[in-house]
Amino acid sequence: MPDCCQNAFAQDAFAQALRDPDAALPFGVISHNSDAPRKRFAVYRNNVMVGLVSALEARFPAARKIVGEDFFKGAAKVFAAAQPPRSPLMMFYGDGFPAFLAEFEPARDVPYLADVARLEAARTRAYHAADAQPLTPAALYTEALADLRFILQPSLEIVASDYPIVTIWAMNSGEMVLAPIMDWRGEDALVSRPSVDVEVRRLPPGAKTFLQSLAAGDSLGVAAASALAANTRFDLAANLAALFAGLAIDITNEPFEVPLP
Amino acid sequence: MRVSRLPLSAGAGFKPEHFAAISAAPQPIGFFEVHAENYMGAGGIPHAQLRFLRENYALSLHGIGLNIGSGEPLDRTHLARLKRLCNVYQPECFSEHLAWSSHGGFFLSDLLPLPYTEATLTSVIDHIDEAQSTLGRRLLLENPATYVRFAQSAIPETEFLQEIARATGCGLLLDVNNVFVSARNHDFDASTYLEAFPLDLVGEIHLAGHFKTTDDIGSPLCIDAHGSPIIADVFALFERVIARVGPLPTLIEWDNDVPEWPVLRAEALAAQRCLDLAKSRRAAPAAA
Numbered sequence: 300m301p302d303c304c305q306n307a308f309a310q311d312a313f314a315q316a317l318r319d320p321d322a323a324l325p326f327g328v329i330s331h332n333s334d335a336p337r338k339r340f341a342v343y344r345n346n347v348m349v350g351l352v353s354a355l356e357a358r359f360p361a362a363r364k365i366v367g368e369d370f371f372k373g374a375a376k377v378f379a380a381a382q383p384p385r386s387p388l389m390m391f392y393g394d395g396f397p398a399f400l401a402e403f404e405p406a407r408d409v410p411y412l413a414d415v416a417r418l419e420a421a422r423t424r425a426y427h428a429a430d431a432q433p434l435t436p437a438a439l440y441t442e443a444l445a446d447l448r449f450i451l452q453p454s455l456e457i458v459a460s461d462y463p464i465v466t467i468w469a470m471n472s473g474e475m476v477l478a479p480i481m482d483w484r485g486e487d488a489l490v491s492r493p494s495v496d497v498e499v500r501r502l503p504p505g506a507k508t509f510l511q512s513l514a515a516g517d518s519l520g521v522a523a524a525s526a527l528a529a530n531t532r533f534d535l536a537a538n539l540a541a542l543f544a545g546l547a548i549d550i551t552n553e554p555f556e557v558p559l560p
Numbered sequence: 561m562r563v564s565r566l567p568l569s570a571g572a573g574f575k576p577e578h579f580a581a582i583s584a585a586p587q588p589i590g591f592f593e594v595h596a597e598n599y600m601g602a603g604g605i606p607h608a609q610l611r612f613l614r615e616n617y618a619l620s621l622h623g624i625g626l627n628i629g630s631g632e633p634l635d636r637t638h639l640a641r642l643k644r645l646c647n648v649y650q651p652e653c654f655s656e657h658l659a660w661s662s663h664g665g666f667f668l669s670d671l672l673p674l675p676y677t678e679a680t681l682t683s684v685i686d687h688i689d690e691a692q693s694t695l696g697r698r699l700l701l702e703n704p705a706t707y708v709r710f711a712q713s714a715i716p717e718t719e720f721l722q723e724i725a726r727a728t729g730c731g732l733l734l735d736v737n738n739v740f741v742s743a744r745n746h747d748f749d750a751s752t753y754l755e756a757f758p759l760d761l762v763g764e765i766h767l768a769g770h771f772k773t774t775d776d777i778g779s780p781l782c783i784d785a786h787g788s789p790i791i792a793d794v795f796a797l798f799e800r801v802i803a804r805v806g807p808l809p810t811l812i813e814w815d816n817d818v819p820e821w822p823v824l825r826a827e828a829l830a831a832q833r834c835l836d837l838a839k840s841r842r843a844a845p846a847a848a
Contacts, residue, residue, distance in 0.1 A: 310631050313672065314663040327675060327711040330775065331747040338776040339707040339745075342783060343670055350669030384667040387625025387638060388600050427601025453602070495605060 316340070317347050318380065351379035354389045355396060358423050361471035362400070362416045366409060374403055390427060394420055411462035418468050418499065421456040421490040425497045428454030431548040433493055438550050445520030449513045449542055450549040454492035457507055461485040465501040474499075493545025505533025510546070516555055563731030564700060564763030565652040566591050566809035567618050568839070570832040572824050573813045579609050581821035589828055591618035591652065593811050597625050599649075600641050614649050620764065620811065621651040625667065628687045628701070629674040630660035639694050646695055653764060653809070655700035655733045656691070658684070658721065675710030676720040688728040700731045700763045705738035705770075705784035707745055717742075718756040725761045732758065735766035736798045737790065737813075741782040745775075750797055759805045767798055767831060768813040787816035790827060799834050806842055807835040 309326045316322040320341075330336035355375040356363055363371040378399045384392040397420055400406055401413035431452055439447070458464065465486045469475040487502040489510070502510075509526035517525070526533040569590025574582075582592075592613045599610050613619055625638060646654060659671035674680050692699060703721060715723075721732055734757060743750035769788030775781040790798075790812070802808065812827045 310660070310663055310674075314666075314668065317668060317670075317672075328708045329711050330708055330745075332779050333776055336708055336776050339781060342707045342781070343672060346670040347668050354669070384669065385665060387597050387662065387667045389667075389669065390598065390601060426604050427606065428603060430603035430607070454604075492604060495608070 317344050318383070320344065348376065348379060350389070351383065351392065352376060354384075354392045355379070358390070358393050359396065359416050359419045361419055361468050362412055364471040365412060365415065365467070366406065370405070374400065374406065377403070390423060396420065411460065411464055411467055414458065414460035414462055414464040415468050415471070417460075418458045418464055418488045418490060421458050421488070422497050422499065424456060425454035425490050425492040428452070428492055433545040434543060434547040434549055436543050443552065445518060446552050447519045447550050448516060448552065448555060449519065449547040450551065450555070451510065451514050452491050452493065452546055452548055454490070454497070455510070455514070455546060456490045457502065457510060458488040458490060459485075459507060460487065464488055465499060468499060491546060503532075503534060503537065505530035506538055506541075509533065509538050513542075513547075563698070563761060564620075564809060565618075566620055566764060567652075568807040568809060569835055570828040571618070571620065571809060571811045572828045573622075573811060573815065574609075574613060575814070575818050575824075576606070576609060577818060578821040578824070579612075583612055586616070587825065588832070589617065589825065590832070591620055591809065591811075593620035593622050593813075596621045596623040596642055596645055596654075599645060610649060614651075619649060619651040620653040620655065620809075621645060621649070623654065623656040624671065625661055626656045626687075626691060627660050627662045628656055628684055628691070629658055629672070629680070630663060630687075631680070631683055632663065634687050634690055635662065639691060642691075643695050646697065653700060654695065654697060655702055655764060657702045657704060658724075659704050671704060673704060673706040673708060673710070675712040676715040676717060677712055678714070681715065681720060681723060684724055685727045688724060688730050692728060692730065698730055700733040701725070702733035702735050702766065703738050703742075703757075705735070705741040705745075705782075707781065707783075709746055716756070718753060718758070722758045722761070725758065731763035732761045733764045733766060734759070734762045734801070734808075735768070736801065737766065737768040737770055737794050738784060740791075740794045740797060741770050741784045744780055744782045747779075751800070754797065754801060759801065762805070762808060765798065765801070765808050765810040766813055767794065767810060767827075770794075785816055786813050790830075795830070795834075798831070802834055802838045807838045810835060 312325040316325050324335055324340055328340060330339055352372055352375040378396055382395050397413045397416035400416050406412050463480055463483055463486045465488045466480055470477045487507045489500045489502045491498055505526035508529040509522050512522035512525045523535050567590040571591035571593055572589050574592040574594045599606050657671050661668055661671055725732055739750050739753055767790045768786045769790055770782045770784050773781050810831045814824050
């Protein structure tokens with residue numbers, strides 16, 4: 300293996316052995332008192348795993364509360380082994396965790412778990428999203444209303460679910476008292492950070508379509524028509540108020556490029 | 561010549577859970593240090609808090625993800641993020657580790673050891689050259705705490721660090737707890753190590769807690785956990801370093817099982833008293 304030893308150091312083998320508890324110790328790893336210091340090497344292996352699991356615990360506290368600490372740790376370890384981080388920005392580690400939970404057989408009895416995790420992942424992204432000043436209604440006076448296009452908060456994300464995930468999340472993150480949910484129906488979560496704090500709200504009827512349409516660059520007229528078509532209970536006045544209560548940061552009457560995700 | 565622009569006083573590692581206490585009143589703290597990677601999001605509370613620290617205190621940026629000790633090329637994207645952070649916040653000091661933390665496109669979330677050979681020396685020097693020229697500033701390189709050695713190692717760690725600093729012009733960050741931990745783990749004498757350490761190149765000192773366990777054959781093994789107070793033996797080593805070279809910017813790190821702010825502040829004030837003593841000794845004329 301001439302390539303691996305470019306700096307006389309089998310770094311590939313070291314990295315490999317960190318992931319595999321059964322792997323042989325990497326070449327050259329010794330201690331003053333042993334030629335095979337397995338327990339010492341295991342300190343590194345443990346540091347790596349604890350680092351990844353703690354990052355997931357920090358990012359998904361409500362999911363952890365729902366399934367319990369031991370179950371969560373177990374799931375986090377399987378995920379960390381299968382999808383280790385690619386970036387040193389650990390606050391964003393686990394974007395793939397909700398999709399993993401959706402397919403994780405032992406979590407099958409908790410069908411809403413993945414959606415709650417998606418909501419939590421969106422909250423972290425909103426927490427770290429770019430700062431932006433909310434728009435005020437004064438901006439409206441000079442423009443033809445129906446042709447206006449709104450630039451939305453960079454932190455804004457919608458997590459749609461067939462389960463009451465906003466209620467479940469709120470009950471498992473200290474926002475609401477834990478109680479049986481009588482009205483068990485799908486909820487669309489709006490995750491955003493209008494100023495300092497991340498907010499999670501349940502979207503009213505049609506609002507998902509309305510906001511997604513605006514985010515895609517449609518004019519207010521087109522977005523309102525789509526929302527009304529999607530749900531006849533869509534309330535334009537209330538949704539406009541929400542845009543001016545922090546969701547929108549600018550208006551334009553020109554079509555704009557929607558950045559690729 | 562000074563190797564860092566931090567004040568010659570005690571600082572504390574910033575933890576967001578302490579923000580309310582820290583921002584409520586001016587603190588007797590010379591500087592705050594943050595992990596650079598935690599501030600690489602676009603905005604929000606982390607940046608608002610960092611702006612507050614920047615406006616009110618000297619600031620040290622401490623990287624944990626640059627991967628200087630790797631045989632692979634540096635991650636240019638990450639280096640660009642660091643550059644942006646340095647440009648925005650203009651920290652008095654930027655430091656990183658003699659360690660690697662990524663490999664094969666994956667982040668390993670730990671500071672991993674490397675053997676000390678001519679080949680690793682060359683690659684570390686190349687990486688620091690690249691980092692310093694991209695960032696447009698000198699960095700401080702921190703001595704590691706390690707749990708294993710490499711049969712390939714041919715250069716003593718102090719010599720390795722000295723040679724890196726000579727070749728790149730970087731300064732050094734002396735982590736006294738790491739010296740104690742490595743000395744215990746590799747059965748060498750910490751004082752002898754410190755005598756060989758090029759103290760004139762040190763721009764900052766780190767102090768932290770560790771915990772003790774045992775290795776494969778029951779010998780003591782110290783783990784650099786940053787989750788407890790500084791032990792008396794480590795503090796004594798620190799006092800001897802300061803007595804020899806005079807006051808240096810000294811940071812208390814406490815990253816796990818983080819206590820209330822007054823506990824961390826008290827650790828910093830203890831280090832400050834040691835620095836004050838060294839200052840007054842230097843100021844006073846030598847006794848006849």
